[in-house]
Amino acid sequence: MSTPLDSDDPFLPRRNPHLEGHAAAEARLLDSWNSGRMHHAWLIGGPPGIGKATLAFRMARFVLAKGGEAGGDALFAPPPSPTSLVVDPANPVFKRVAAAGHADLLTIQRTWDEKRKRFKRDLPVEEVRRIAPFLRLTSAEGGWRVVVVDGADQLNVSGQNAILKILEEPPPRTLILLVADNVGALLPTIRSRSRRLMLEPLPEATVRTLLFRYRPDLEEAERTALARLAEGSVGRALELQSAGGLDLYKAMLGLFETLPRLDLLTAYQFVDGVLRGQDDAAWTAVTELVGWWLGRMARARARGALPPEVVPGEAALMQRLLQGSQRAGGLDRWVEVWENTNHLFTKADSANLDRRQILMNALLRIEDAAA
Secondary structure, eight states, rough: OOOOOOOOTTSSSSOOOOOOSSSHHHHHHHHHHHHHHOOOOEEEEEETSSSSSHHHHHHHHHEEEEEETTTTSSSSOOOOOSSSSOOTTHHHHHHHHHHTTTTTTEEEEOOOOOTTEEEEOOOOOHHHHHEEEEEEEEHSSSSSSEEEEETTGOOOOOHHHHHHHHHHSOEEEEEEEEEESSSSSSHHHHHHHHHEEOOOOOHHHHHHHHHHHHHHOHHHHHHHHHHHHHHHHHHHHHHHHTTTTHHHHHHHHHHTTTTSSOOOHHHHHHHHHGGGGGGGHHHHHHHHHHHHHHHHHHHHHTTTSOOSSSSSHHHHHHHHHHHHHHHTTTHHHHHHHHHHHHHHHHHHHHHEEEEHHEEEEHHHHHHHOOO
């Protein structure tokens, strides 16, 4: 979820006591701790918004709370092996981590863009250079020192090399948790020096359950639609809800109902609605939704089977458009417009192009594919 580090949101990863759907990953971390040979670096990967950072902070709290009790550091008979990573929210360690005030925990993440209401794309190398001095300090509470790098895949080569030096010669009783959406963007040497935990997207039912926990005010039909749009990412579901993504999706499908001959007046009204007030959240939501819908079209054409509906009537629209395009290249046309449209949106963000023109261009390309 795109929320600033100093937000009061109780479901920020460092404050969130809940984690659903990743029992196997939790068990692997716990087994490593109980073995007395805890690896110093873990790479937690998987799609955005599925709980990677929440798992990292859960592990950080556990290690900071346990201190020297386990891992082969006890002076006499070791205490019973822990059976869970859960730390009670009433525990002082939990409270200090939640308040970003634990002296033995360093969090490195992208800075918040107040204007765009989201994290900036890059993780500055200056942030990474804070790690080495932090780890050279003696533990303030006599236990471990923990570093969470959230968005490690957003580091440039200099930043990754700085991380690599730390991984090569870590101080004793150090735990480094690297969180990455795209593990492949990291240097092979970083991947080889870290234990890898790859998290899977959440089941749709789990996303619905989490939406009920985080947003109990939503209607059941809205939770179901958001869960289907988010495809296993509760973070994406919450971001779409915050940006009015479900209404934008319905408006987009209403526009596509005019295909194969696009209603230009409706198209311009749709674009104006998205760009009104220079709302970056609406722009981001629409560009993601258009690309996602085109991907669904291409996959449906390739598989010969329609996906589950997000909103009523969507299957009939998709069926009509797919049947109409069978005589004109079918799959190749939809794949091409999917790829070209994603490229257009990426270019618009990176080169600061006219968003109105880019979005209209994308809609006209979809019209061409449907013709």
